[in-house]
Amino acid sequence: MSPLERRCRSLLRIYPRWYRRQRGDEMLATLLEASQPGQRWPSAHDTRALIVGGLKVRAAQDQRLTTGANLRLAAQLGVAMTLLMVAANSLTSAILMWAHVYGPYPHTGFLFASGLLGLAAVVAAWFAPRPVFVVLAAAAAAASAYFVWAGNRSAAILPVGLLVTLAALVLVGDRMPRSWLWLAGGLFATDVLATLVPSVLFVFRPLALILWIALAAPWIILGVAVLWAFLDARPAMAVAIYITCAFLASHLINSIAYWPAGFVSWPMLVYAIVAAVIASGSFWRLRRQAVL
Numbered sequence: 686m687s688p689l690e691r692r693c694r695s696l697l698r699i700y701p702r703w704y705r706r707q708r709g710d711e712m713l714a715t716l717l718e719a720s721q722p723g724q725r726w727p728s729a730h731d732t733r734a735l736i737v738g739g740l741k742v743r744a745a746q747d748q749r750l751t752t753g754a755n756l757r758l759a760a761q762l763g764v765a766m767t768l769l770m771v772a773a774n775s776l777t778s779a780i781l782m783w784a785h786v787y788g789p790y791p792h793t794g795f796l797f798a799s800g801l802l803g804l805a806a807v808v809a810a811w812f813a814p815r816p817v818f819v820v821l822a823a824a825a826a827a828a829s830a831y832f833v834w835a836g837n838r839s840a841a842i843l844p845v846g847l848l849v850t851l852a853a854l855v856l857v858g859d860r861m862p863r864s865w866l867w868l869a870g871g872l873f874a875t876d877v878l879a880t881l882v883p884s885v886l887f888v889f890r891p892l893a894l895i896l897w898i899a900l901a902a903p904w905i906i907l908g909v910a911v912l913w914a915f916l917d918a919r920p921a922m923a924v925a926i927y928i929t930c931a932f933l934a935s936h937l938i939n940s941i942a943y944w945p946a947g948f949v950s951w952p953m954l955v956y957a958i959v960a961a962v963i964a965s966g967s968f969w970r971l972r973r974q975a976v977l
Contacts, residue, residue: 688725690717696727699739701864740916755971757858759919762865763926764851765807766872770931771829771844772807773876775800780881792832799828799844804873806848810855811863822852843934868910868920875902911963918970925964932956 693716697709716731727735750758779797802825809818829844879900907924914921933956 689720689727692725693717693727696732696735697739699736700742704742752972754858755919756922757854758861759922759967759971760926761810761851761854761858761861762869762920762923763930764847764854765810765861766869766923766927767930768803768807768844768847768851769869769873770876770927771847772800772803773873774880775803777877777880795828795832799825799832802828803844803848806851807869810851811861811866815856818855819852822848843930847930865920868906868923871906872903875906879903911967914967914970918967921963921967922971925960925967928956928960928963933960 690713693713697705697712700709712735716727719731720727775796779793779800782793782796802821806818806821806825809821813821826845826848829848830841832841879902882900907927910920910924
């Protein structure tokens with residue numbers, strides 16, 4: 686394989702996989718035939734045309750589905766991202782307890798198991814057969830409920846409710862596109878780093894920039910997903926669901942134990958406004974992109 690062919694193949698990845706299967710060989714042959722002898726890089730014109738064309742094809746992917754189907758997929762992604770945040774918190778908290786950064790806790794192993802099962806359930810939502818996914822989701826819900834039952838029982842509402850919701854969405858509709866794995870995986874990784882890095886680097890002042898990057902990385906990824914709404918509004922809708930579930934709903938649930946004091950707070954209002962703005966904008970964009 687020549688350097689030009691290898692680079693053209695890499696450039697064609699801007700197109701979805703199904704499109705490359707149908708027309709990839711034809712497009713590659715056209716690019717190679719139009720190249721000059723000894724050429725090693727695609728021309729600037731071809732590169733620009735491929736990038737624009739690939740983005741247009743990706744923008745039209747959700748136009749093949751109805752608004753309802755696209756909303757179900759967006760809800761799956763939003764719930765999955767929230768579960769990944771819960772799993773990241775459980776796993777990192779258990780690790781920091783074992784490392785004696787946090788105080789000792791007698792049920793650290795159950796905390797780690799609940800996070801690991803939650804992570805496995807989300808991965809299964811993409812890859813595993815539906816019966817396997819249902820078993821993992823049920824196990825993760827049972828582990829989360831068992832872990833918090835002796836303490837603040839309201840804390841089990843969010844993970845258990847999310848797992849039940851994700852199971853219902855996966856069973857009644859299509860699976861999420863695997864092209865969304867970058868968003869879920871990146872968010873999970875940055876959530877883990879945002880918890881571990883401050884605990885490890887809090888005494889190293891010269892590394893403060895790394896600390897700020899770790900804390901800001903999850904929000905940068907979410908911002909990229911919102912900007913992606915110009916091409917595909919579903920990830921942006923998922924971000925609105927993520928903010929609602931991960932921050933607004935969790936704050937409401939935690940406030941139940943302290944009713945009526947502190948039930949309404951400024952963070953709740955901010956999260957509600959941000960989620961409403963993103964949801965309304967992405968829903969308008971999704972309606973314009975969808976079939977019906």
